[in-house]
Amino acid sequence: MIWKYHTSSLTVAHILWEKAMQITRQQAAAAARIAAELARTGFALPGTLSLQRYRCGKAHCRCRAEPPTLHGPYALWTRKIEAKTVTRRLSAAELAEYGPLFENAKRLRALVSELQGLTLAIVEAETDAQQGDAGP
Numbered sequence: 339m340i341w342k343y344h345t346s347s348l349t350v351a352h353i354l355w356e357k358a359m360q361i362t363r364q365q366a367a368a369a370a371r372i373a374a375e376l377a378r379t380g381f382a383l384p385g386t387l388s389l390q391r392y393r394c395g396k397a398h399c400r401c402r403a404e405p406p407t408l409h410g411p412y413a414l415w416t417r418k419i420e421a422k423t424v425t426r427r428l429s430a431a432e433l434a435e436y437g438p439l440f441e442n443a444k445r446l447r448a449l450v451s452e453l454q455g456l457t458l459a460i461v462e463a464e465t466d467a468q469q470g471d472a473g474p
């Protein structure tokens with residue numbers, strides 16, 4: 339079935355798609371739960387947050403002693419800006435403020451991945467059924 343992503347026809351196309359596909363009650367419930375969780379998820383920042391320790395360039399620093407005491411940990415926000423990877427160190431206050439926004443982003447990615455897996459299972463089941471019909 340061919341359908342387009344135009345905003346006006348999206349709902350109609352979605353309904354047609356759901357009618358055409360064999361979607362179980364369980365799959366429909368899972369899709370509804372994912373949609374509800376997506377709707378509940380708030381603002382989200384792009385990129386990743388990591389905590390890192392490092393050695394500086396000074397020759398006689400504690401980070402080069404034996405055993406070494408590395409600098410940090412520092413909260414680093416890494417993301418792509420116009421195809422370039424940009425890393426910014428966050429202050430403790432920024433980390434506290436932005437941390438939940440990275441958690442939301444992670445949650446969104448997990449939900450989208452779950453929805454894609456669910457949709458793939460539906461499409462693959464449909465393909466298997468069609469091939470079964472056409473088979474010997």
Ligand SMILES: [Zn+2]
Nearest residue numbers: 393394399401
């Ligand atoms: Zn150092």
